[in-house]
Amino acid sequence: MLTGRWAIGVDVGGTKIATALVSEGGELTARTAVPTPVAGGARAVLAAIEAQARHVAGQLATGTVLVGLGIGTGGVVDHSRGVVLSATDLLPGWAGLALADELGQRLGTRVYVDNDGNTLALGEHRFGAGRGLRDVIYATVGTGIGGGIVLGGRLRRGASHSAGELGHVPAPQAVCRRCSCGRTGHVEAAAAGPAMTDDYRRRSGDMTVCDLRVIAERAGEGDEVAAAVLAGGASTFGQALAGLVNVVDPEAVVVGGGVADIGQLFWAPMEEALRESTLPGPSRVQLKPALLGTAAPLVGAAMLAIDPEPEGNESPW
Structure with missing residues (x-):
């Protein structure tokens, strides 16, 4: 049975969306990966993230604390607002998306967003x-x-x-x-x-x-x-x-x-x-x-939710 504080980590790339439950100690479970539906545009990608997040959240035991969801994505991200400022053509229609607000409203939980290079760095820096x-x-x-x-x-x-x-x-x-x-x-x-x-x-x-x-x-x-x-x-x-x-x-x-x-x-x-x-x-x-391979951006994304930064400061790691 899963215990303690957990978050959903999501890694959004041009070819696949990976998702997992991540503990505050960096343990991963319920990992999934699906193709990124880029042909359907931003709305299709959002729907895929939502579906995967709901799926892995269902693996938590009753009473386990889910503190939120963290996303690492391609593109330039204003982490403080959870907004994708710009993106390459690997993720068409992604630029300008208020990703944290969009998914937060859909899922009813706190959502944190950062560039996927940053989430990889956070994962490797903390546990790798x-x-x-x-x-x-x-x-x-x-x-x-x-x-x-x-x-x-x-x-x-x-x-x-x-x-x-x-x-x-x-x-x-x-x-x-x-x-x-x-x-x-x-x-x-x-x-x-x-x-x-x-x-x-x-x-x-x-x-x-x-x-x-x-x-x-x-x-x-x-x-x-x-x-x-x-x-x-x-x-x-x-x-x-x-x-x-x-x-x-x-x-x-x-x-x-x-x-x-x-x-x-x-x-x-x-x-x-x-x-x-x-x-x-x-x-x-x-x-x-x-050391962490494809788990690094998932772990780093989850840490955004598990150990969020004080307002106005850089990462505590």
Whole structure:
């Protein structure tokens, strides 16, 4: 039987909506995942979140305290108001949505919203690879590229709520390549999974490949084009990280996501580029794999509700 204080954590991405019950100690149960109905627009996505939240809430025992619901989502989020200020074309119709109010009214509970890079950072910082550290850059590389920055043990969201948007750091290798935000020349347009898949299709002429995992398998089997594509994306990402490391000088950089999980074919050139492009002191920064995997943004989102910030302050973690 579940006891103690629990919250519903939700991770909203362009391809799937993941949901779970999360305890104040970071324990997860009742995890679900459904495709994100982006073709139906924002209302369809809201309905899917509501349905999943009701489903997992039904797993709680009578008398167990459900303190609220936390959501991590793609886009720039005003956390204090629970409003999505802007979003990429991965979530069409999402910009301008008062997500906390909309779902709070539907579900009759407190709802907290943040950028999914921030919720990932919160999860890893409290229960994962960043536990016990004060200054950490968190990055995730998958369908898109995101992250969060923790300084002095506190999450930094920035003056316009855009701190940690690692995918939109300018990268010379991405010149003329369109990013999901609509602009060109950002690291996401060269190093995210779809970008590297498109690169492989162009360079190999094999238009049947639609999954980066296939490219990774081919690279492991000796496909030189596949290996070069992975190394190029990884190096681009490593150089972008290096610029941030030089500015922030953190104790550690924690990297996760489906692309990073490919292994050394991505990790080794990423680390080499990072260390070659940093100053002597910051070049010794710890580079750590994320520990919580896909649970990190769910845990971090739930912590928004379980341990909410005092009004007007940054994260207590």
